[in-house]
């Protein structure tokens with residue numbers, strides 16, 4: 047692989063299924079060790095992009111390179127260096143976790159001797175000899191991740207890996223992905239659940255109807271969107287400070303506390319006012335959520351299309 051190439055790169059990639067334009071003119075690149083989320087509504091093109099990167103389907107236009115190769119050329123060595131967790135992973139319920147992982151290891155041409163260590167790593171050590179039919183959703187997802195990790199892949203493509211997981215299992219999965227990225231593995235995951243991505247990925251690529259509508263760190267997207275910032279203020283007594291109105295739009299979501307929305311530039315002045323006023327008992331800064339950013343970028347695109 048050429049040193050100057052990112053691990054995965056897409057240039058003007060399009061994919062048509064008959065009349066459906068599943069992916070349109072998509073370009074981005076993923077360096078080694080990146081943790082990136084592909085975010086979009088149902089049918090936005092997330093799975094199609096992953097299948098293109100895996101070489102399972104060919105682009106209608108544009109170029110892809112994955113580990114220095116065109117994935118559609120199907121080089122076996124390139125495929126072995128990629129791990130994939132499909133969206134709806136199903137396993138033979140009659141087999142144990144260990145049997146299944148050994149089966150996948152043989153398919154991938156990897157030694158089965160690493161299966162136990164991998165099962166330990168994803169937290170399935172104790173359950174490895176139980177039948178998968180009795181596994182919970184979280185356990186099946188972890189087995190799916192173990193399967194994707196076979197052969198120490200350089201890039202992991204995970205299609206909605208956290209769907210249906212409880213918060214604790216989800217956090218465990220994210221911390222595992224963070225460790226892998228620290229070790230240089232590129233992690234690309236798709237998700238609808240924007241809120242849970244905060245702090246878990248460095249970059250978010252927002253897709254809408256097959257096109258990229260925004261691509262950046264969460265902080266960059268917030269700066270670009272310039273959405274109002276909310277300050278939630280809890281009053282010490284009855285009296286609402288006179289500067290509330292002029293400071294920005296005011297809402298009272300409940301008794302004794304207010305939300306003041308202001309522009310990003312007005313934020314520091316508002317904070318100074320609030321922290322210097324004894325009538326304010328407590329405050330929370332509420333930056334725009336990822337969901338709000340997502341809606342903002344979709345709205346911009348729809349307006350531009352009119």
Ligand SMILES: Nc1ncnc2c1ncn2[C@@H]1O[C@H](COP(=O)(O)OP(=O)(O)OP(=O)(O)O)[C@@H](O)[C@H]1O
Nearest residue numbers: 063066067068086087088089090091092093094095
């Ligand atoms: N094999 C196929 N044949 C025809 N159309 C397809 C095929 N695969 C995907 N599509 C269409 O391409 C578009 C993108 O689908 P894709 O599965 O990539 O979306 P997605 O973002 O992964 O959606 P979801 O969040 O629902 O999984 C959709 O309109 C879908 O119906």
